[in-house]
Amino acid sequence: MNIDGFLDLVHTRRSIRRFKNEAVPEELLEKILEAGRWAMSGANAQPWEFVVVRDPLVKARVLDSWLVPNNEAYVIEQTRVPEIRHHHLRTPLAEPSFKDAPVLIVIVGDRRTYQATVLGANFLVTEGASDAIYLKNMANATQNLHLAAAAAGLGSEWISVNRPWGQALKKILDIPEILEVQTMAAIGYPAYKPGPSYRRPFEDIVHYDKYDRRKYRTGEEIFKYLVSLRQNTEPPYKQGLPK
Numbered sequence: 001m002n003i004d005g006f007l008d009l010v011h012t013r014r015s016i017r018r019f020k021n022e023a024v025p026e027e028l029l030e031k032i033l034e035a036g037r038w039a040m041s042g043a044n045a046q047p048w049e050f051v052v053v054r055d056p057l058v059k060a061r062v063l064d065s066w067l068v069p070n071n072e073a074y075v076i077e078q079t080r081v082p083e084i085r086h087h088h089l090r091t092p093l094a095e096p097s098f099k100d101a102p103v104l105i106v107i108v109g110d111r112r113t114y115q116a117t118v119l120g121a122n123f124l125v126t127e128g129a130s131d132a133i134y135l136k137n138m139a140n141a142t143q144n145l146h147l148a149a150a151a152a153g154l155g156s157e158w159i160s161v162n163r164p165w166g167q168a169l170k171k172i173l174d175i176p177e178i179l180e181v182q183t184m185a186a187i188g189y190p191a192y193k194p195g196p197s198y199r200r201p202f203e204d205i206v207h208y209d210k211y212d213r214r215k216y217r218t219g220e221e222i223f224k225y226l227v228s229l230r231q232n233t234e235p236p237y238k239q240g241l242p243k
Contacts, residue, residue, distance in 0.1 A: 009151055014197060016155030017097035017240030019188035024103050028152045032187065033105070035148035041137035043116035048141040051106040051173050061172045062104060066096045069164035084226045087237035097240060098157055098186035105145060105185040108175055109138045138182045145185050155190035159183060195239055198232040 001009075033050055041047065053059055070093055077089035088097065098104065114134040122130050129135075142158065149156040161169065166181035175181065204215060217225065 009147060013147060013150040014155070014190075014194035014236070015157050015240075016186075016188075016190045016194065017157055017237075018191040019098070019101045019155065019186070020191045021100060022102065022189045024154065024187055024189075028154065029103060029187070032145055032148040032152060032154075036105075036107075036141045036145040039137070039141035039144045041140060042121075042133040043118070045113040045116040045134075045137060047109045047111065047113040047134060047137050049108045049110065049179070051108060051175065053104040053106060053173070054102065058172070059104060062169065063096055063099055065168040065172060066165060067093065069162055069168065070096070072164070073162065084223075084230055087230070087234055096159075098159060098184075100191070101157070101186035101188045103187040105187060106169060106173060106175075106181060107138065107142055107145075107183045107185065109134070109180045109182045110178075111180060112178070135182075142183055142185065145187075149185070149187050153189075154187055155194075156188075157186040159186060192239060195235055197236065198229075 029052070033052070036048065036050060037046075039048070053062060074089045074091075074093055077085050082090075111131070111134060114131065117133050118126075120126070121133055127133055127136065146156045146158060161181050161183050169175065169181045170177065170179075207215070
């Protein structure tokens with residue numbers, strides 16, 4: 001693949017929230033997992049493991065475990081001003097968007113592997129926080145999964161896992177207590193054709209040789225941006241709602 005082919009992949013990947021009731025071929029699934037396995041990580045720590053959920057009974061338990069902790073997120077979201085509330089948290093949650101996905105990949109992290117990283121990262125606050133490298137390692141693997149799914153002609157959704165839900169998932173999937181459920185990827189064939197996505201203009205985010213302060217945004221400008229962001233992202237969310 002050349003750079004233009006890669007950019008085409010990056011530009012066309014979308015978050016999918018409705019899936020066809022169609023199985024993902026084993027060969028494609030293994031290649032997606034292989035892409036996650038080959039993610040980059042600090043000191044090559046490779047903290048990730050993947051729990052693939054396809055059994056309908058297990059999936060049903062996962063879906064049931066989602067409602068209570070994620071309705072808590074809905075309650076918290078109501079403390080925001082309406083203009084910037086997240087789209088899927090503007091009404092009480094009835095069912096997860098990924099309920100029809102034929103494959104759920106639960107991305108599990110082992111924080112003990114962070115010992116591979118330079119010790120100073122814990123004391124000199126490398127890359128933003130003491131555990132930032134570990135978290136970015138996990139994000140790298142997750143991103144690879146989603147890009148690989150797009151390359152395979154599949155859709156995917158990045159599903160955040162909060163702590164209460166993560167604890168429930170550990171019990172359902174018999175994940176050892178010392179490990180962490182970081183996130184989940186829903187994989188399957190899209191049930192709709194996703195529309196265009198939105199990104200900030202190239203010239204607004206790229207600086208050469210030094211930061212161009214003419215591009216700096218004040219707090220008021222950031223708030224206006226958040227309002228416009230919700231407006232720009234509303235069509236894709238509505239498109240992904242169950243029919």
